[in-house]
Amino acid sequence: MKALALLGALLAACSHGEARPGPITAAAPTGAGPAEKANPDGGSPGDSATATGASAKERTASGGAQEPRVAGDEIGRGSPPASTSQERGPGKEKIKGVEFLALPPSDKPLVTIALRFKGGAADDPAGNAGATLLAARIMSEGGTKSLDAKQLQQALFPIATDIVARVDKEETTFFAIVHKDNLDKLVPILVDVVGNPRWEAREFVRLRDAQVLDVSRRLRQGDDENLGKEALGELMYRDHPYGRTSVGHVSDLHSITLEDLQQQAEDLFTLDRLTVGISGGYPKDLPDRLATALDALPNRGAAVAQIPPARPNPHPRFRLVEKPAEATAISCGMPWALSHKDPDWPAISVARSAIGEHRQFNGRLMQRLREQRGLNYGDYAYIEHFQQQGGDASTAQNFRARHQQDFTIWLRPVQNENRLFALRAALYEIQRSLREEPFSPEEVEQTKGFLDGYLLLYDQTDARKLGYALDDDFLGMGKFLEQWRASLRSVTADQVNAAWRKWMKPEELQCVLVGPGMEEAKKTILADAGTPMHYQKDAQGNVPQKPAALLETDRAVDRTSFGAKDPQDVEILPIDKMFE
Amino acid sequence: MLAVPLALVLVAAPAKPPPQTLAAAKAFPFKTETHALPNGLRVVFIPYDSPGLVAYWTLMRVGSRNEPEKGRSGYAHFFEHMMFRGTKQHPSDDYNATVTRLGLNTNAYTSLDMTVYHLYGPAKALPTIIEYEADRFQNLAYDEAQFKTEAGAILGEYAKSASNPELKLAEVLQDTAFEKHTYKHTTLGFLRDIQAMPSGFDYSREFFRRYYTPDDATVVVCGDFDAKDALERIQKAYGGWRGRADPAPIPKEPRQAKSRRATVAWKSPTIPRLAIYWHGYGAQSLKDAATQIVLAPYLFGKTSPLYQQLVLTKQLVDTMEGDDGVQRDPSLFGVLLRVKDERNLKATEHAVVSDVSNLARGRVDASRVSAIKSNVRYENIKQLDKPDAIADTLARYTALTGELDYVNALYREVDAVRPEDLVSFTKKALLDANRTTITLTTAAGNKPRPVARSGKGGAK
Incomplete structure (x- = not known):
């Protein structure tokens, strides 16, 4: 059932996170629950899902109580950790x-x-x-x-x-x-x-x-x-x-x-x-x-390609896409080798949630960029490649197993005057988390509590359970979710901070900005010039009163280096050249 | 002229009976337990086999339709944001820390007719959820500084959609099609009103007084929980909630007398859009609402002759999506088409109008009506597969008329729609005088280079 393809898709509005997608789930009262769409937001390119049939909706099946029973043989390219072999059903x-x-x-x-x-x-x-x-x-x-x-x-x-x-x-x-x-x-x-x-x-x-x-x-x-x-x-x-x-x-x-x-x-x-x-x-x-x-399918195709590790290639660190826009979209990231099989996964998963949980308020980025400063709509971080899957809130990723992974930060669009401040604020928070402000034991315990409950949502439907089982099979491991949940409980703040310091290399983060005026932005980035925070004024032109400590932090943020030294660190691409 | 499919039959031909397996079942097939508190709060329990999980939904029957004052569009949504700013007893830090510690997925959304707050996660969190939700609905406390900061997030929310031409298209469509009724603006609100939000602190308090009252609220709990214990806790926690809804009157939309049209010049190269909408009926007109639900896929769905002609055969149109437009008050029924080349906008519009005219003349395909009813039934059951989806479905249907059984009533009516009902609806509602047509094309000076050129190996 469809309602308000036009109105519904756009009028829905959420407190935080994605507006519920699609015609039905949002403004429209007909239809049913939070559906997943094959192409959320009108088609996420990397998601590359396509559908035929009754509608464009991709649904997950009914939730069941049974746990997935996973792969007996190994067909993935990696070797499974020894500890998991006996757990496979x-x-x-x-x-x-x-x-x-x-x-x-x-x-x-x-x-x-x-x-x-x-x-x-x-x-x-x-x-x-x-x-x-x-x-x-x-x-x-x-x-x-x-x-x-x-x-x-x-x-x-x-x-x-x-x-x-x-x-x-x-x-x-x-x-x-x-x-x-x-x-x-x-x-x-x-x-x-x-x-x-x-x-x-x-x-x-x-x-x-x-x-x-x-x-x-x-x-x-x-x-x-x-x-x-x-x-x-x-x-x-x-x-x-x-x-x-x-x-x-x-x-x-x-x-x-x-x-x-x-x-x-x-x-x-x-x-x-x-x-x-x-x-x-x-x-x-x-x-x-x-x-x-x-049985009628051809038996054999081309040899399965081996995926080589991605090598860090920090030039350019910044790709600025020149395009007219009222606000600037910002994404940062770097390839990394962290996988579901890595012993550091549970600890890094706590760090990720604490720094930028997807669509929740608890992350530091969300708290400090949006909640304290009103810079934008949301600020999140991911430790495996992430594609939004429609209205499903969780970061659960299915049918998308990869041998090469990446860490990314997603800052929702920021008003152009504040875009470089917002980027600096994200870099500042990452750097602080590694030095002056490691994750505290309380923060870690709270985040573990969150994940302990939240991860229950990851495989609540039979379709999701199947997705995890197939992904485990692809990666040559067993019961990833079960192991993750079980190992979380014993993770300590020291382990979280040690793992975070081991994996997080802020100097390797690459950033893309999409918006207007990029020549000027390039100069600012290369010169590490000032980018003060502009708070939204009210109708009388008054700037809101902010706590002195926050204003002091704003100045520290503004002193954060973008880390680009050489003109080749910053590249400007006109929109017409993108994906041409 | 569009080809007339062979399967076309006269109105009198009987439709095939729907499959028996689902036809007898209620659309919302779950056992529910309903309680009304003396202050007017309604509580619905839906036990569901989801071990260890519970969904807690709060429906407030207030949306952007409740924004009749000039300059105040977008406040229902803005207010939804403010509901996360905490109370004296549980400031926002405490609220966030608590829902985080418990592992709850927490969010809210606003639409034309409703604001829905939802938490979903471990069942053991239910006592805390009840305590914190009851507290914020009764004792919300925020200061002007917090209010102004949140205004920035709202502007950010607008900004994240601003690169999508369909936000602008929706704004112009609603603004053009409605003169008086508050469906004239989108849920996000007019940009000028969003920009002025930092000055609206006092109005936001008034909004809370008018609409955040127990008689305007329904709490839905679905999943794995003890209903008796939950009820006792809810009675205790919400029992002191006072107030009666004091809604501002919503202007009635006068009948549209003449076809309307508007154009949007988009600032960058984009796919031209054609939106053709008619004023439809509100949820209270049960039969009309049910007919709209069947008629939208009948005219504009993927199995419609129009889709097959425009998208698959002639390939003038990239995508088209029908809207049944069932809302609390009469809203808009119609279709949005993404037309590959703006030179084909007229031909596309003509094709849509011509198919509508054919239907008005009584040419209806009964077998397609039957297939649509089957689709609606199975689509519905596919959606009801986990506690959050179940709670959400009940909340959203209930928002339309306030009746908890509306979902079942509406689906019963959908099952009863006859092919001739589509004809009579089309004759009375899909009239030229009742139509609003919006086209969106790239502004002169920013015209794109042609895109859809034939590559090698393609069909010519």
Whole structure:
């Protein structure tokens, strides 16, 4: 059910964090609960999810009490820590040559099926950025040998099911959530989407043009925050297989042919790269039926690409995207090697939450930038690559496992006059957390309390449980969430601070600003010139009274160095060149 | 002219019966327990199998529709922010530290008709949630300095959406379509009013007095909890809440007599937008509301002939989204289309209007009506999969009329919509005189280079 696509999507307003996305959840009273959308905020480019069917919503299935039982064999590229091997439950098996990861059936009415292929945007051939996403879109939306695009829509609509193709850097997942009443209708269609795509020229043109518009009009012109994030991704991963945004570059998309895409699918979407995940209230014979149907997929594709570690490359440290705007979007980050398997994960997770919990008030950045100064709408930090997933508040990330990770800071748009002050304030807080103001025992205990409860939300639905099980499988580990929750309890403030100091390298942070007047900003950054805080005046032009201590801190913030010394540390790019 | 699909049948043709499995079930299929406190506060308990988790939702039936005074748009939303600024007993630091320590996901949202405060997390937190929520709804205390700081966050919230042309489009659409009613402004409010917010401290207190009263509130608790214990705690904690809602009168929108049109020149290259909306009916008109819910996907959904023609076949349009527009008061029903080339705006508008006219002439496809009802039913059940979604659904439907059973009543009515109802609704509501059309295109001087050129290998 849809309501207020236009009004609802934009009028909703939250105290903190994302406005609840989509037409239904926000202003609109019809429809139901906090839905996840495949393309939150009108389509997050890196998220690169695409859907066909009843609506663009990507739903998670019913929550169940059972814990996921994870991977028996190892197929990930890393070796699992020895301590986890005995904790792995059964669940993964080969049926008729097809690899399955089936969670124990629940008593919920919904079933989730995920066809996860090892292969994603990192496999886009040189000069064809965006190819994997476009191929997956044409498969999921462009029709099958037996149903053209219109008939595919008409078949999925009455059962309120979407086939979502989510393309991340190293994996592509076609998944669907369906009421068990309609499972028999869905299965043959889903299998055909991956096994017998139609590859129709008309749909190629339509979806290619849609993807070009998504880059050239939405991302470049109408979505500055995601523009900043994608630009940061390309900056951090220069000369790395992650180095081009998954949605692609305009000139590459124009030169891609339908044959290129068919080749891409033949290379990536093959049985040897496939794991079928199942969860929810499914019947016992479902794996067998799927295995029989999927047997027609080609056995072998191209060799799975190895992902090399990203090397720090601190020049330029600042990429300034010149674009007219009332406010400036800011993202900072650096690649790092911290993974779910790392013994430091629990301690770093506490530091992250304490410095910048996503969409909550407790983080230092949120408290000090927004709550004390009213600089913007929100200020958050992440220790693994983060894509907003619609209205789901938590930072849980699924179907997006990666062998290379990154740390990022997201400052929501700041009025132009305060943008460099806000950036300095974030750098100042990071530096203080490493030196003068380490995380206190009280802060750590409080944050542990938060995570102890909050992490319960991460896998509350069968779909989320499946996502974690598949990600664990991809990374070659078992029960990540369980281990995280268990280890948190014994983490001490000393461990948090030691781990934070070990991993956090403020001098390696790279920053992207999207806004106007970047020549001037470049001069200011290079000269470390003053950028005093401007508090919002009232109608009479009065500046609010602020505590003397805060004003003193403001002056200290203003003395914080941007850390750019050389003109090559700061690069200005015109908006037209972005993702061209 | 749009092609007439073969499946087109006359109005009299019977629709296929919906699947039996879900048809008999209520749209909101959960057992609920409702209590009314003497002060007017309503409490709803929904036990749900979510071990260790509880959702605590507070619905206030106040939204941007309750902002009739000039210069005060955006205050319902602003006030939602202020509700996080604490009380004497539990200042905001304490509130934040407590919800943090307990691991709760805490937030709130505001829309045209409602403000909803929600906490979701470990069930063991419920006694503390009750204590803190009851306290802030009764004893909110903030000073002028805090108020002014929060005004900056509101401006920041506006700023984060300002690069999206659809915020501007929504502003112009509402401002054009409404003359008197407060749906004339968006929930965020007019930018000029947001900029003036630092001076509105006294008005914000008045807003609290008018609307934050127990008779305007509904608390919904869903998940794994002991209802008896929860009720006792709620009675104790909220029992002292006093006051009666004192809403400012909301002007009635006069009937629109003539088609309206406005254009927006966007400052940077963007996809041209076409928004075509008609005044619809409010939630109280149950049958009309149900018809709007079926009609929006019928005319504008992905299986509609219009979508298939404009998006899939002719490929003039990148995306189109229908709005059923069911709100507390009569709001806007219609469609937003992203048109690839502004030279096709007219042809696209003509196609929309022409399909609407066809429906008004009685050409209705009964099999599609049946498919839509099936979609609505399964979509609904897919949403109700965890305590927060369940609590949120009940809160948002309840906001429309104040009745807790409205969700079931509305869905029963949706199930009863007949193909001919779409025709009669179209004839009475989707009239030219009742229509507002907004186009948004890139301002002259900033026109983009053409984008959708054919690459090699594409179909010509």
